[in-house]
Amino acid sequence: MSETEQKRIKASEMDPKFKYEIAKMHGGEKLMRCFQCGTCTSDCPIARFSETYRPRQIIRMAQLGLKERVLSSDTLWLCAACFTCTDRCPQDVEVASVIRVLRNLAAEKGYIPQVFKEQGSSILETGYAYKIPELRIKKRESLGLPPLPRGNPESIRKTLREVGFIKFIEKKGE
Numbered sequence: 001m002s003e004t005e006q007k008r009i010k011a012s013e014m015d016p017k018f019k020y021e022i023a024k025m026h027g028g029e030k031l032m033r034c035f036q037c038g039t040c041t042s043d044c045p046i047a048r049f050s051e052t053y054r055p056r057q058i059i060r061m062a063q064l065g066l067k068e069r070v071l072s073s074d075t076l077w078l079c080a081a082c083f084t085c086t087d088r089c090p091q092d093v094e095v096a097s098v099i100r101v102l103r104n105l106a107a108e109k110g111y112i113p114q115v116f117k118e119q120g121s122s123i124l125e126t127g128y129a130y131k132i133p134e135l136r137i138k139k140r141e142s143l144g145l146p147p148l149p150r151g152n153p154e155s156i157r158k159t160l161r162e163v164g165f166i167k168f169i170e171k172k173g174e
């Protein structure tokens with residue numbers, strides 16, 4: 001499929017109920033106020049360095065009900081949650097919160113990028129988002145540095161199991 005064909009929107013892709021689904025969630029209430037001025041994109045520090053990440057576009061896709069397209073998009077996960085967009089939106093759209101709502105919906109469908117799944121697995125295993133390589137631990141010892149504090153994965157696992165996090169890590173995209 002060509003890039004143009006991939007971008008072309010088909011009416012069958014649009015779910016008219018999607019915007020109401022988002023608006024029912026905390027932070028998503030003002031989605032429909034967006035009038036596409038582009039302030040969020042022009043002020044977003046991530047959009048400045050990415051050719052594909054455009055919060056304005058994400059908001060529009062959500063308004064149009066392009067559910068699968070927006071939820072399965074990896075760019076959704078580039079947001080740094082700095083809230084600049086929310087602070088600057090002239091329509092009071094909580095852009096960062098809408099993106100959080102979309103991520104939560106994406107996670108429920110199993111659309112979590114592999115890199116975050118791996119971080120999640122590492123937290124479950126060690127209590128840390130990144131596994132500290134053995135080599136680095138040895139290097140610290142050789143330099144006389146104190147050992148790194150140990151994580152408490154048992155306690156973290158218990159909490160994450162309760163909130164249903166583990167099933168998100170294991171789930172594959174629908």
Ligand code: SF4
Binds near residue numbers: 038092
């Ligand atoms: S700044 Fe607000 S109104 Fe403007 S495009 Fe972004 S969300 Fe829409």
Ligand code: SF4
Binds near residue numbers: 040043044078079080
């Ligand atoms: S919260 Fe996300 S979308 Fe908004 S400005 Fe920051 S990085 Fe960009």
